[in-house]
Amino acid sequence: MRQHAHPFSSHPISSAWVASSNTALAPTTPIPPSALCRAYSSSASSVKAAEPPASPVFAVAGVTEATPADDDPHSCMTPKAVVELLDRYIIGQDDAKRAVAVAYRNRWRRKRVPASIRDDIVPKNILLIGPTGCGKTEIARRLAKLANSPFVKVEATKFTEVGYHGRDVDTIIRDLLEAAIGLVRQRLRRQHEAALRAVVEERLLRALHSQEQLGAAGQPAVVEALREKLRKGELEDVYIEVDLTPPPGARGGGGAGGPGIIDLGGFGMGSPQTPVVINLTNLGGKKDVRTLKVREARPLLEDLEAERMFPPEQLIKEAIAATEQDGIVFIDEIDKIVSGGRGPGSWRSGDPSSEGVQRDLLPIIEGSVVSTKHGNVSTDHILFICAGAFHSVKPSDLMAELQGRLPIRVELRPLSRADFLRILTEPEYNLIRQQKVLLSSEGVDLEFSPGALDEVTRVAEELNRSLDNIGARRLHAVLERVVEEISFDAPELVARAREQAGAEGQQAQAGTAAGAGTTPVAEAQSSAAAVSSGGTAEGAQQAGAAGSGAGPDSPAAAPGRVKVVIDRAHVERTLSALLQKQDLTRYIL
Template identity: 25%
Template sequence: MSEKDLTIDSEIIDEITEGKEDKHVEKHGKEHPDVPDDAGYEKYCSLCNRPESIAGKMIELPNNITVCSDCMQKSFDLMSNSNFDYSKLMNMPGVHIMNMAELENMMPKAKPVKKKKEGEKKEPALNLKDIPAPHKIKAKLDEYVVGQEHAKKAMAVAVYNHYKRVATDTMDDIEIEKSNMLMIGPTGSGKTYLVKTLARLLDVPLAITDATSLTEAGYIGDDIESVVSKLLAAADNDVEKAERGIIFIDEIDKIAKKRNSSQRDVSGESVQQGMLKLLEGSEVEVPVGANSKNAMVPLTTVNTKNILFICGGAFPDLEEIIKERLNKQASIGFTADLKDKWNHDKNILEKVTAEDLRNFGMIPEFIGRLPIIFTLQGLNEEMLVKILKEPKNAILKQYQKLLALDEVKLEFDEAALEAIAKRAMEKNTGARALRAIIEEFMLDIMYEIPKDDNIGQVTITKEYIEGTGGPVITLRGQALLTGE
């Protein structure tokens, strides 16, 4: 390799970096054959991972490698200013000259990000007429979610106001603040299910993440910006679509300040502080297709100003904090409240205040960025029975459809449903227990039914649930038979 081989045609480089590819093609007779059409997606520099919209026009090298003009210039400056004789490289023992094909295989495949078209008139992200009214949102939620009337009403109003805010973003000088939400409720009360149903009804990108894996930057775990990366992935890496999506952060109570801890709290208060800028709205650089930033992952900028954040958590022991505050307010005398007045109040969570959350371990700045706080009730036996049979995709309807594919009808006695709900209450895990209980009793039935084509109907009885009898089996065109 001679010094002549290291020189470049400055005229060609100038033509490419100045965006005069047509002139270069006309002069040299061809485009590069290995570079595919970008189909509306941005190209990334293979060295610095900056997109074309930031780094400028890319220089296309063989084997689909693209390099920005800055990195290309730095490379040639380094080579030209170096006193090293590159012609001796070929004769050095142990030196392997890498070809471009090997370099392509070593680099990770970047997930594409759509280009923002130049000169295109920016239309409003949402049309006011397309936003369903709160009563329509709640009516749709009623079809899927049993009970929790106050929670559904609060969510419907908050979401309606949020997307009105997105639609009228630049209408006038009055800036509407974000309506981020905080849901508090025991496990299995329907927090995640409410958010999933809401996102499906609104047809917007949704990212569901868990706060337990989040840590302060530089520590093992997911960076705080990873929640936005998941939303970007859910929006097919379309930044504009992601910027009006919904992020649901579950288990938010797990990032409360740790009490009486001598170790550094990298997954508690520091995570709350790091999330402040996301909740309020700011431009953050997030990795595309990864949870953490590193040199080999491309970054893109996402503005969280119009992203709706919904946080949810069970907040164990919060009831005790509320009771302690309420008991302190009791006076002394004949009209004083009894100390155990609140011990049997099942709706004690509804009396939660920002002060209670601060005593739990949430910092005031974090609570202030979640202005809408509402609670979900714990489920009772009556609500569990309704959950079994009333929603559009109720658990019983799912099993009835499974057996209908085998041309078998499945029925449940009302007493059997009550027995299932009673067993679920004993597990104290909310609606999650229902599926586990039914799966346990349906296992033998779903195993045996495909064996016999004569079975036409199976009826689940209370005795079968309680273990004192079996299901009632009806053969096609014959009398009832009792299952063993």
């Protein structure tokens, strides 16, 4: 078996790592807040004004401690900036947005006060109160994403009191740390992407170089020729022999499937929940050399080299810091662990498990140290957002101490039909856009007429009234049903349209067809759209307009694509049968 020396004797990344690990609280994710804020401040001057002075001095009566110079990328996430960012994704619920923005900022502020008084400032955690599907979880999830913070969402009912069989609340913090590990890993990988690619390219070149059919070894010209071919993707199917032995003490980053390697996900594969698993196989010095195609070897080498660049102990150190300083925990269904509430202001211990879970949550929310397999995590600065519908109990039925730790309370309102329409169309990645993008990948340009959208919201509202009120979640189910047909038929529809367009194109070339002003592609669109809209009168009209590109709202699709218009009649047709059978509706919508 051939051994491949590492192309670099000393790793180019190691010094970068040391530098970044000294500033452990660098942004932990894809879009660092600083970048967000830069983008934001270009459109909103108010955010610039909110930037802290270069060397802020703490000046409260009796305290003259200076805070450290502020290079925290979260600085520009002022409450106003956070609300405006949340507005891009969540419709209405202004009070809740303001509340989370302020709580988030207060955590930032609390970090900055002198240690001598910090402990006396109670973390400003939040209690969101509102009906199902009105945006409680979405607000917390978006906040975490915008802030690039480690985030976990748990349901309070899933826990049991310490000492009883089941999940205890400490697992929340352990899961949060795993999320942070995933984020830090992604960030590091992204930050050092170019270096990583260069290292892997060198390793691939060495492996290719040693293949007989690809030329004599050791000649720079040959190497450069190989490099060019490699970069052009011409060598992807060439077999090479690669050494995928993970560095000692690393996770099994050489790829899943190796004997004895416990690998629960590749480095940077994006799962924040991916646990770090130590590879025990290589402690004995066993090599893992495999023969693979270049295209198969590349991702495995990238995983392996990433392991080498970012040693697990450094990764964990940064992840613990990110958990402690930036973590956000969302505890849903907090009202379901309230067992009392029958008397005014009372909290009764009717259910020992619920009572126990509340009691167990308290130290975590108050600030304590949780031990994990990666080390201790302090919960002092973690932001807790709790939520519940509080239909049958009141927030005042929570344990008094827990109430004290959730000082910010905010009610979310039920969503109206007008809100539904906005939710369908306005948020950055709204449901309609998601459907369009999905089908666009098949070559279908999907459009919804205003009538169709109106009908979708009408049906969603009606179902919420007649069945359970599940809020905006109903829109997902209704819309899925509406697009089901086109979603299923799309590939064949596009293929047929392309075939037809090709045939008509040939005819046109032979001078036998192609009527004036109507391209073969437009003809294909026309028939496809009519099929997809189910052949209703309005649908055919829409389809015709789409196909000829006549309607101002229905420009013709690009060549080789199919335009489909979903109109009110289509929505009525797809949903009417279901709506008539309530039993069926209950399951499907």
